[in-house]
Amino acid sequence: MKADLAANPAWSGAPSQTDEFLLMFLRAEVFSPSAAANRYRKFWKAKITLCGEEKAALPIKFEDARAALESEFVQLVPGTRDIEGRQVVMIVSSNMDKTLERRLRLLSVWYVLLAALEDVETQRRGFCFVGYQKAVKRSQADPTFVKMVMQSLQGALPVRIGSINICYPPTFFRVVWGIINPFLHERVKRRVRVIPGTDAEVLGVLGAIVPPDGLPPPMGPKPKEFSAWLAEQAQKDA
Structure with a gap:
């Protein structure tokens, strides 16, 4: 998952995440690294839409x-x-x-x-x-x-x-x-x-x-x- 995100990063303003946080996405996608990385990227896009870019990292x-x-x-x-x-x-x-x-x-x-x-x-x-x-x-x-x-x-x-x-x-x-x-x-x-x-x-x-x-x-x-x-x-x- 980390390799996938390194090749195709999520939002540049996203705070660095712990392994525990990334594990939530892996568990949601039954440990498919590519699907988990894609969901993680979509998470930040959706959160920016929801909260605004200035608050999305909070x-x-x-x-x-x-x-x-x-x-x-x-x-x-x-x-x-x-x-x-x-x-x-x-x-x-x-x-x-x-x-x-x-x-x-x-x-x-x-x-x-x-x-x-x-x-x-x-x-x-x-x-x-x-x-x-x-x-x-x-x-x-x-x-x-x-x-x-x-x-x-x-x-x-x-x-x-x-x-x-x-x-x-x-x-x-x-x-x-x-x-x-x-x-x-x-x-x-x-x-x-x-x-x-x-x-x-x-x-x-x-x-x-x-x-x-x-x-x-x-x-x-x-x-x-x-x-x-x-x-x-x-x-x-x-």
């Missing part, structure tokens, strides 16, 4: 994305893993605040995932995404933003996608899916599960992947810990 801080993080549309679920040991992240679409600019919302996604990737086991095993769509309104749908997130997951962030579980898809889901589907890699499409039905039906299917008692409201009974996790992250950033 870590993303809680205060940079505070408003979007506190809306809790993207939530790490501390302590909960799927049956394969993957870190669970919930996407609560009804919490989406479209008055916030897309860049800020995307920054919050990056913040949560990069913080979770500080755990080596999450780097190795990846993520299980659970999308809660039950209370979402058509006015909250934002296919452009979904494409931005998927492009980050597929090609820039050092993330392994174990599964994406879309629960309670709304009636307009087909429209949104039709817009984002062409932008998804085939291997990502194979990891998408759409789970419609009643509470019992959805939790029955999802329960084979994620323990139902390991999910917080609005899906499960686990005490909500994301706010406390955010507070800890903010303190660390300070």
Whole structure:
């Protein structure tokens, strides 16, 4: 990977990185050096677009994305893993605040995932995404933003996608899916599960992947810990 980057460098302003940081990209690409180097280059291109060249070399801080993080549309679920040991992240679409600019919302996604990737086991095993769509309104749908997130997951962030579980898809889901589907890699499409039905039906299917008692409201009974996790992250950033 280092030889590949030496021959075709990433952004010239990127800070020198530790082997531990580069390992995240190798693990995301199942130790393919060329694919890992390519993802690393894309990471910096995407981060420049997201943060601006003057801030791209700096870590993303809680205060940079505070408003979007506190809306809790993207939530790490501390302590909960799927049956394969993957870190669970919930996407609560009804919490989406479209008055916030897309860049800020995307920054919050990056913040949560990069913080979770500080755990080596999450780097190795990846993520299980659970999308809660039950209370979402058509006015909250934002296919452009979904494409931005998927492009980050597929090609820039050092993330392994174990599964994406879309629960309670709304009636307009087909429209949104039709817009984002062409932008998804085939291997990502194979990891998408759409789970419609009643509470019992959805939790029955999802329960084979994620323990139902390991999910917080609005899906499960686990005490909500994301706010406390955010507070800890903010303190660390300070």
